[in-house]
Amino acid sequence: MIKNKFILLLMCLGLVIALESVYQHNDREPQVFSIHPRYAADFSDDRVLVGASHNVFVGRVIEKMGATERGIGPETQFRIEVIENIKGELKGTVIVNQQGGFKDGSLYIIGATSDILTADGKNSHLLEPGATYLLATRFNKSEKWHTLNPYPTARKLIASGDADPDDLGFLIGNDPRVKELKDAYKNEILLEADLKNSMLNRCRFADREQ
């Protein structure tokens, strides 16, 4: 009888240890790996930032679509509803590609490595469904997505997911960063690489015409 009780006690103890182990495993923060970019231009100048962007717009993240890997680390795609264009003429919903994301249980991020997890363990580095952002992007024709420039001032949270949609217009209209980028667009400075490639494409087109 005593022996049975002892065995039962041991089993209970084992169960508690196992549950604790599972809990701690689930609670563990992911290992973080970083991608350190050297930017193609001085994006601290907003005129360059806008000039280097094919589109600058405000949009609300509808959903996270998935993740892909094209050999430069994981990238995560989001479906985004375009609310207001600052540069370009996007309509409806578009796919925004953000470098970084999860791969094999590890989190890859591009740029600064600090404070990527909030206190509740939620990842705040990637765009969050429901939230509205100001975004500066470059278009990828073959993938048909808009890749977010990882420079810190190339994105800004305009409103979190619980914001009243009726307030969005006011928030966007009064956002100083939106105004700054609108002003910068008037005097945008295009990237040399884009100008060169644009010229090359025109030459190729002209050759084909002949």
Place this chain on the structure above:
Amino acid sequence: MVKKYIFRIVAIVFLNFYACSSQAGLIYDQSSDDSGEIVPTYAHDGFYRGTVVTIFTVAQSQTISKAAPAEIKFEFKSDCGTDCVDLFFDITTCSDAPDGACRVAQMIAPQHESANSYVPYRVSMYPSAGETYVFDPALTYYVWMSRDCGHSCGRYSLRSDADKNLFYGNIMTGGEDEEEREHFLIDKDCRSRDTCGSVRDGTIAWMSATSYSEELGNALSVWRSLGHVDLELVADGHATLAISDVDLRDVSWSGAWNSNVSLPDDIFLNSYFLEGSSESAIQAAISHELGHALGLDHSMPGNIMYSDQTQHLYPGPEDIADYQYLWSSEVPLHENNE
């Protein structure tokens, strides 16, 4: 070497409350205590264009040039998270103008890691080639935040002295207080040759498929000249670092260093932006990424490790200081791993 140009604060003077408070956007909120005296209080929820950060005087006439830079040490607190941006400052002789004719110098604080407590941070002056900043001991100098990064860069604040309403603003020079000096490293705790960047056992074993082999060779030579770490070409399968080209129009970088779960780490050189660039521009891009592989993080203007597209072919003062700290430290290796 920089010690020759030692700057010393003689006195951190009390702020000119009345002059400052007449400016829009200043950080001081005026409020009256019971005696009616105006009491300045520090706005801890951020600082913006037009903010006076600190004021200082110098002990003797000093000339700062590109070859003899100087820094001011602040204590920052920020909640910018991943939205941290470079901060720009002007030093003026006017108490009421953040820019214009009375501007003496410009300074920049590179992207500051978010920390929810005050940490020492150095702000460097960056005169361009041929330009000099001259400081006169008879004058008082005001440090202003000169570029408004608004809410997009989070909130920054500076530690103030609670009793005196002073701000810490000790001008210091590189090399001073070496133990307290903050270094720009990929991993702040990394002081072991087993774990830093792409270095293992004192060696980066690299393999390359890049078409920019000549520029790569030159960049490797530059880092090799600093010693302590071997950079060896190896066969596939033994590499800690793989260097290759990509042609990506939609990304915004010309180069990137990726640390990976399993070796090798990667350096990607983006030919979309590099093709047609000068040899020196390509070498600068490769040197920068190799610096990451050697454990160095983005640092200040005038150095290979500055994050924006610059063409520094040779290590600057901060590059050398950080490299030496990491790889030739007197602290025994592995100490932090025990």
